[in-house]
Amino acid sequence: MIEAINLSKTYQAGGQILAAADRVNVNVARGEMVAVVGHSGSGKTTLLSLLGGLTRPDSGQVLIDGVDIWSLADSALSELRNRKLGFIYQFASLIPTLSVLDNVCLPSTFGPGLDNLIGTAKELLAQVGLADKANFYPAQLSGGQQRRVAIARAFISAPAVILADEPTGDLDEETEREIINLFRRVNEEQATTFVIVTHNREIAAQTHRQLVMKDGVLDAAI
Ligand SMILES: Nc1ncnc2c1ncn2[C@@H]1O[C@H](COP(=O)(O)OP(=O)(O)OP(=O)(O)O)[C@@H](O)[C@H]1O
Ligand SMILES: [Mg+2]
Secondary structure, three states, rough: OOEEEEEEEEEOOOEEEEEEEEEEEEEEEEEEEEEEOOOOOOOOOHHHHHHOOOOOOOOOEEEEOEEEEEHHHHHHHHHHHHHHHEEEEOOOOOOOOOOOOHHHHHHHHOOOOOHHHHHHHHHHHHOOOOOOHOOOHHHHOOOOHHHHHHHHHOOOOOEEEEEEEEOEEEEEEEHHHHHHHHHHHHHHHHEEEEEEEEOOOOHHHOOOOEEEEEEEEEOOOO
């Protein structure tokens, strides 16, 4: 489903060269749920953004359903991203001038369109516990509520793959559990593939496989 082959990305900053991803090899099957753990600065966000077609690697390949995504033209890559991938970013990424409901609907306006877009968006908002906030604006929500809107948004186009960067970073335990239950339900019902960056052991333990990032090197957890 989603495969990295010898994927590398270095950054140059402050006179230093840093390998944020160092010859990463990983193959995540359709319907598999994988957790990526690792210290701050180890390269987890970099890895998600390479896998998701947002950051171009220096070398190596990313295959999504066998397609080498970094060999595609920009327009084809955007189209693939919109059709197949759902992102939950580490930091809030809502459009401030759009309502909660419109933020959730936004990705599908780039895609093929959904029959019952508003209904689906409202249902997703209910699943993340925000049924009553559909007409609010992001600035009127708490950090955790904004994060939950971003989670709902990632699911709107029923993507084959969800790339989630610390999706429950600022949520209380109960809300966190609800989000994980949502992930598991979608995973089981739709065979959605998940790559979840998390510091939370409880979440990692509920996935099928745990990987550890250390100084840009990805390994199986021991
Ligand atoms: N655009 C950039 N320019 C220069 N260096 C960068 C850039 N993005 C990331 N880095 C560096 O690459 C390394 C990996 O960063 P990354 O954000 O992938 O870490 P992370 O594992 O997600 O950390 P955290 O758990 O704190 O989110 C860090 O040392 C960071 O400073
Ligand atoms: Mg990060």
